[in-house]
Amino acid sequence: MQDRARATRKALLESAAHLFAERGYAGTSINDISDHSGKTSGAIYFHYSSKEKLALAVAREHFATWPELAAPYAAPGIPPLEKLVILSLDVARSLSEDVVARAGARLWAERRCIDAVVPTPFDVWSLAATRLLAQARTRGELAADVKPSAAAVTLVCAFFGLCTLTDDLPGGRDRGEQFDQWWLLTLKSLQAKPDPAGLLARARAWIPARP
Numbered sequence: 001m002q003d004r005a006r007a008t009r010k011a012l013l014e015s016a017a018h019l020f021a022e023r024g025y026a027g028t029s030i031n032d033i034s035d036h037s038g039k040t041s042g043a044i045y046f047h048y049s050s051k052e053k054l055a056l057a058v059a060r061e062h063f064a065t066w067p068e069l070a071a072p073y074a075a076p077g078i079p080p081l082e083k084l085v086i087l088s089l090d091v092a093r094s095l096s097e098d099v100v101a102r103a104g105a106r107l108w109a110e111r112r113c114i115d116a117v118v119p120t121p122f123d124v125w126s127l128a129a130t131r132l133l134a135q136a137r138t139r140g141e142l143a144a145d146v147k148p149s150a151a152a153v154t155l156v157c158a159f160f161g162l163c164t165l166t167d168d169l170p171g172g173r174d175r176g177e178q179f180d181q182w183w184l185l186t187l188k189s190l191q192a193k194p195d196p197a198g199l200l201a202r203a204r205a206w207i208p209a210r211p
Contacts, residue, residue: 005047008039008043008047009047009048011037011038011039012033012037012039012043012044012047012048012054013054013057013058013061013100014037014099014100015033015036015037015039016028016033016037016054016055016057016058016103017058017061017099017100017102017103017104018036018099018103019032019033019036020055020058020103020106020107021099021102021103021106024106024110025051025055025106025107025110025113025114026110026113028051029051030044030045030051033054052114052115052116053116055107055114055116055118056114056116056118056119058100058103058104058107059103059104059107059108059118059119060119061100061104062098062100062101062103062104062105063104063119063124065094065101066091066124066125067124069087069090069091069094070087070124070125070128073086073087073128073132074131078206079136079139079141079202080132080133080135080136080139080141081132081133081136081141081142081187081190081191081199082199082202082203082206083132084129084132084133084136084155085183085187085199085200085203086203086206086207087128087129087132088159088179088183089179089203089204089207091125091159091163092163092175092179095163096175105160105163105164108120109164122156122157122160125156125159126149126152126153126156127152129151129152129155129156130148130149130152133146133148133151133152133190134148136148136190140192141191141192141193142190142191142192143189143190143191143192144192146189146190151190155186158182158186159182162178162179162182166178180200183196183200184196184197184200187199187200
């Protein structure tokens with residue numbers, strides 16, 4: 001693809017992501033994307049044959065980055081439950097700061113309005129969480145009654161539910177505070193020897209040291 005065409009596709013995708021994140025799929029039209037991007041509707045249809053195709057491109061762009069977020073947590077050096085907390089904070093930051101991530105998450109939530117199959121985002125996170133919980137089990141750090149695969153699915157669903165709802169909670173509550181409270185409650189059930197405040201503090205201490 002020529003550089004000019006690649007730049008146009010990128011500009012269209014970013015404009016669409018901004019509008020999908022802000023207004024949702026149904027609330028965004030091709031004309032809106034044209035106005036926001038400064039490109040003609042003809043250019044949009046040339047690169048993306050429909051609004052559905054453009055929405056899928058935004059969703060795929062978002063989900064394509066998630067394995068890269070999960071990959072570092074296969075490496076040794078950080079206890080697995082701490083890795084799990086850090087990973088969640090990475091994902092939460094991505095959803096907060098990256099417009100493509102926000103758009104991808106909203107498009108998935110609105111997938112029934114889209115006449116196309118939107119990629120399923122959660123398999124990567126369920127597998128990553130299962131692996132980390134299984135490692136915690138091997139190290140004797142996981143509560144005896146916690147089954148890694150079942151707990152991983154529950155954690156992923158609860159986490160993304162919290163991500164979705166936090167911004168709409170009354171009083172404009174701080175996202176970081178909400179995640180801290182969630183982990184303090186959750187870690188009590190996950191840890192063999194509960195010390196949720198200590199583990200959360202250790203996990204947060206790793207974040208500035210990472211590239």
